[in-house]
Amino acid sequence: MGLWTLLKSGLILDIYFFKNNRAQLVSMFAWPYILLVLMLGMGFLFGSAETFKSNVGVEADPVVFFVASTLIAMASMSVMWEVGGTVLFHRWTGTLPYMLIAPYRISVTLVMSYIPRYLLWSFMQLAEFVPVLIWREGLVGGLADALVMGLAIVIGMLPLLGFAAIFGSFLLTIKEETNVLSWLNPIVLILSGAFYPAYLFPLWARFLSMILPTTYTFELARISSLLGAPKLAEMTFLIAVLLGMSIFYNALSFTLMGKAEKKALKSGAV
């Protein structure tokens, strides 16, 4: 079984998942818009775009800012649930022992079979936001924004997969996984500055946000919301940080997942 087979199995699983679960497909398209409309609706009800610009300290379009934030938040949530939470799913369905004795390490199987889903779902959600981006920025500007967001989805995925696999290895070693997963996910999003930029946090929270790869993915995607010429130097810097983090987190996940697997096998936790 090659790595290509794992990728292919992930893709086929997704196609059949969508085919057999139409409600899930509709909900996948509906959620980002519901979140965006609610947040912007409440924002404009209580305040204004001028206050938004003054609070974030940059000349940004609030609509594009929240499109980028929503898109990356949905993608990050998906990675954490689908890679980290898959351990839980396999434990419940009783397939975790089979994954542990498969030719590949569980981290490799989790990550490789998830990549098609991540790319498919994230780009489908990006595509549904393209009309909004064109409405805000015109045809060329809107497509350029979509390109920046697409880049953030792809580059941001690399460290996030390792990060989520570490999360998965942690879940392998503990009990009460659902109870941990549900509140760790929003904490990671809050600290990454999902809807409230991390640079506005107090110092201790800023330090925590610096070690999370999602922080840089959000910043990279939100460059698209800045008015005026694109900030190429900032983009290059964020891409470099994300690439560096992807080496660190994936190496760490490879080591930790092995240890967690051994511990789970030894204690009979699977």
Next chain:
Amino acid sequence: MWVKVKAIIWLHTLRLWRYGMSFINMVLSQMLWILLFIMGVLLFVPPEHLTVALRMAYWTIAAWSIISSFSSLVGGWTSFFILMGMVEEHLLRNTSPFTTIIGRVLTGTTVSFAIIIVMGYAFSWIFGRVLMTVEQPALMLLAFLLLIVESLSYALSISATSMRTSISEQFLEILNFGIIGLLIVPVSALPGYARLIYLTIPYVGPTYMVKVAIGSESPVLVKWATSISLIEAVLMVLIALRLMKSVEDHVRRNGVRAVGFW
């Protein structure tokens, strides 16, 4: 009858105690998701209006927490109840399965009020504003009672429906979340003729009463809101009772469809 009531109260209290971690997780995670959402909204609010906006948002979300908790903890629990084979067990002992499901009001109330209190203290601490003060406690109490009755009736109606046909959990979640958008709109922001129509939407009347109780809305329509909400609550209870009765009759004759939520 009293023995059955005692058994149901005992069952749900025991489950709440034994699933202690799950209870803490539910309260913590809901508080954190709401915080995440609120932080984004606050980027639009000028500093001088922060207290007013936060109070309004906090109490609206408090009202929504009841609606959301009841629909998931009472309505959503039905699928677990069906899968465990409990419907048949109850019918064999000549007990309506809905009496046990109604007992989930204990879980729903505990969880939703725990969320409201924890969220109140956490948000007051994080944003440095006093959020939990109430100007008219009696009106607030009545509003929350009406919300509980309406939410419980809705939850029991979907619970009964799910015993005959499948209900998409995805759509219920979307509906639940969309309700916040409906509740947050201030009555004063609407044109005169639309205000009464707006108050007739389920849950909107009691939420308006909550906003009046904290002093965020003008009390001009409070009598209308109270009357409309009372009528609606009674109607929703009657619909839920009718649905439960007809579904129970159907299940006794044809058996339960083990579909529930999906």
